[in-house]
Amino acid sequence: MRRAKLMVIGGSAGSLQVIMEIMSVIRPDFPLPVLIVLHRNSIFESNLEELFASRSQAIIKEVEEKEVILPGVIYIAPADYHVLIEEDQTFSLDYSERVNFSRPSIDVTFRCAADVYGTDLVCLLLSGGNADGVEGLGYVKERGGLTVVQDPVTAEVPYMPQHALSQVAVDFVVAAGNIPAFIKGLAFLPPV
Amino acid sequence: MITAIRIEELDILLNDLFTRYGYDFTEYSKASLQRRVQRLFTLDKFPSFAEFRHRLQHDPQYFRRFVEEITVNVTEMLRDPSFYRTLRSTILPVLATYPFIRIWHAGCATGEEVYSMAILLKETGLLHKSLLYGTDINPQVIERARKGIFPVSQMQKFSENYIQSGGIHDFSSYYTANYHLAKFDNSLTGKMIFSTHNLVSDFSFNEFQLILCRNVLIYFERGLQSKVFKLFDYSLENFGYLALGAKESLRFSPIADRYRQIGKEKIWRKVHEAG
Structure with a gap:
């Protein structure tokens, strides 16, 4: 297996706790960039970065348009914008219509990332109450990327991962408690 | 497939x-x-x-x-209420000192922001001496903007934005609802000029004290962004203001050193003319 060049994590209702746990294994020497696309409600609108920063030593920042994507950095999709990725591996922001009632939409970013990164992509879909991310995950799989879903049994809101499992032949189903270790293992896999 | x-x-x-x-x-x-x-x-x-x-x-x-x-035509009235609060409290009092106020909404889509601005100007007693230019590449959306008719279903959201932005009146006093449509008051539309304008290829057409271009530049590559910034700079009076979208910045532009940001909002003031 090849080592990925980008990891995208999509989550909705009930995913915050899992993401907090993931943060603790992402250190500044993490060999790939991590992009988090989270459906936010107004409660953690402004302090998401601060919240994550309390758990990780890595650089954590909100995505800026035209920004070059760098390894070891944790990028957060800004509230109310879709995050797209250009051929030259820079971010673009997009304020077009909501997709699956969501902006940012996980589907939009998964798709775009798959177009640019193809087999060099890992996508994780976590707990959530709607189907956003499922169609995109299928596309990632189609393009040869690695697809991982939180085990719905361990999800606070199982609908999203459950729906993914019914639609996509995902590569790994991982229990919430094992996700951090799984990610760490994935990232520090010796390149083949 | x-x-x-x-x-x-x-x-x-x-x-x-x-x-x-x-x-x-x-x-x-x-x-x-x-x-x-x-x-x-x-x-x-x-x-x-x-x-x-x-x-x-x-x-x-x-x-x-x-x-x-x-082209993306998603817009709403008084989007980012804190931005409009700053316009109301900090920018409009300065514009009030001018005998005549010209404002350009570049890439205004269906015009919701132009109507928002007209409401602010009306409430601060400046509308009578203002002209608002709304332009967009897309003739269809400009036609809709000109009519000032929006779905009634959006009014609740707009009204919430209005209150959060410091609005003091009843938002519904600005429009007449008829079935599912809301038509905005002629006292507002009377001060608006809508026209097609392509930021890529068309030139400056006036001098303004305030230019707003929000969530348009995110769709342009850096080179084009620079060109458009120069167009805005050329179209802006000295000490005029340029307002961008919540995730846009003047920081990497060729005109950055002649502009100063106003507080935390995406509003910059031109402090020097081009040399």
Whole structure:
């Protein structure tokens, strides 16, 4: 297996706790960039970065348009914008219509990332109450990327991962408690 | 399985459109453009890229649809209420000192921001000496902006924004509702001029004290962004203001050193003329 060049994590209702746990294994020497696309409600609108920063030593920042994507950095999709990725591996922001009632939409970013990164992509879909991310995950799989879903049994809101499992032949189903270790293992896999 | 438009095909298409219609989208950000083109291609059920290309080259009517569909026209009244609060408290009192106020909303889509501004100007007693220019590349949305008619279903959201932005009146006093449509007051529309204008190819057409261009530059590549910043700089009076979208910045632009940001909002003031 090849080592990925980008990891995208999509989550909705009930995913915050899992993401907090993931943060603790992402250190500044993490060999790939991590992009988090989270459906936010107004409660953690402004302090998401601060919240994550309390758990990780890595650089954590909100995505800026035209920004070059760098390894070891944790990028957060800004509230109310879709995050797209250009051929030259820079971010673009997009304020077009909501997709699956969501902006940012996980589907939009998964798709775009798959177009640019193809087999060099890992996508994780976590707990959530709607189907956003499922169609995109299928596309990632189609393009040869690695697809991982939180085990719905361990999800606070199982609908999203459950729906993914019914639609996509995902590569790994991982229990919430094992996700951090799984990610760490994935990232520090010796390149083949 | 849906045919995917490849990036090379997108380039071919954009070259066609420039040659045939004079519309230059080649410096638009590709990821967004590709997504919009793909959406239209799927929506209109073209069997192949070749047929899509042929239709675009030979059917000007369809080209108009293309422009309307690939440009993003999502907007709302008083979007980002804190931005409008700053306009009200900090910018308008300065503009009030001018005998005549000219404001340009560049890329205004269906015009919600122009109406928002007119409401602010009215409440601060400045509307009578103001002119608001709303421009967009897309003739269809400009036509809608001119009418000042919006779905009643959006009024609740707009009204919430209005209150959060420091509005003190009853928002519904600005429009007349008729079934599912809300028509905005003629006292507002009377001070607006709507016209098509292409930021890529059209020139400056006046001098303004305030230019607003929010969530438009995110769709342009850096080179085009720089060109548009220069156009705005040229169109802005000294000590005039330039307002951008929540995630846009003047920071990397060629005009950055002559502008100073106002507080935390995406509003910059021109402090020197070009040398």
